[in-house]
Amino acid sequence: MQNVCEMRQVVKRYKEVTALDHFNFEIHEGEIVGLLGPNGSGKSTAINCLLGLLAFDEGGVEVFGRPVSPDDMDMKQRIGFVPQELSFFAELSVADNIRYFAGLYESDNARRDVMVSEAVEFVGLEKYVKFTAKKLSGGLKRRLNIACGIAHHPEFVMFDEPTVAVDAQSRNFILEGIKEMNRRGSTVLYTTHYLEEAQELCDRIVIMDEGKNMASGTLEELIDLVDPTEAVHIAFSEPGDRVFNMIREIPGVVDIQEENNHTVILLTPPGHRLSALLEELKNHHISYTSLHSELPTLNDVFLKLTGKALRD
Ligand SMILES: Nc1ncnc2c1ncn2[C@@H]1O[C@H](COP(=O)(O)OP(=O)(O)O)[C@@H](O)[C@H]1O
Ligand SMILES: [Mg+2]
Structure with missing residues (x-):
């Protein structure tokens, strides 16, 4: 199976902190892979290296079989990113926010409008399209954040802890939406520090701690590692x-x-x-x-x- 992304022996240091310590990681086409680790284990750093947003000190990173580069527009078009921090314009409406992000990749107005309505429907924000983003509740803001990251139909989507501090209803909506995206063909990287989410959502889980890949496998394979009883x-x-x-x-x-x-x-x-x-x-x-x-x-x-x- 083809690797959608691959990190080999990646080292990333922030001054004296080693955030990635010879980190190895790959995702095969069609998978939902969970990167599971406590706060500070290096999950966001790994994503930022995959996105080409962060320079690393050692090792290699490839996405779609080639090294990442911040100005590779073809690659960007094929990648979606839902960042850990809410990243949209507080003063714009829901629809205008999504339109802006879709517009980074799609210049045709009609096609872009279709993307906006699909993304709105996908995250269940139909009733809120005209709302100013800052007026949404926490859970709905999270959903808007997702819509902005996925509106352009990316083949490979990275979600960085998208359910932190959201209500149960939005959380279910988000997880079900990710499963549906995957059924429609997107490969997914999902970071979390919630065991249950990794268990429920992911085909394969990578356990991360202190910048290292401690183990990876299906839930059953991971459980087999520990002399299970x-x-x-x-x-x-x-x-x-x-x-x-x-x-x-x-x-x-x-x-x-x-x-x-x-x-x-x-x-x-x-x-x-x-x-x-x-x-x-x-x-x-x-x-x-x-x-x-x-x-x-x-x-x-x-x-x-x-x-x-x-x-x-
Ligand atoms: N910009 C930065 N400057 C200095 N240290 C950082 C920076 N970003 C992250 N770190 C440190 O790198 C480590 C990994 O952080 P991060 O990748 O954000 O982990 P996670 O996403 O798993 O919570 C932590 O020790 C964190 O404090
Ligand atoms: Mg993080």
């Missing part, structure tokens, strides 16, 4: 050695831990052993008052790779 929390009616000794014999049980008022049974591989466990409990007439099971998450992976939790 499923934690089954059970409050037995009569806990005791008879119960524990029996459970130890069940295939897939790797550990039993006693917590305050319940027992945690660790199973592997996750997602495949719970029904056998329940069957055995039934066969042995072992009763319980509550039970729930927790599958491994991206947070477990993040913790293992970086030594810290990435909390939302």
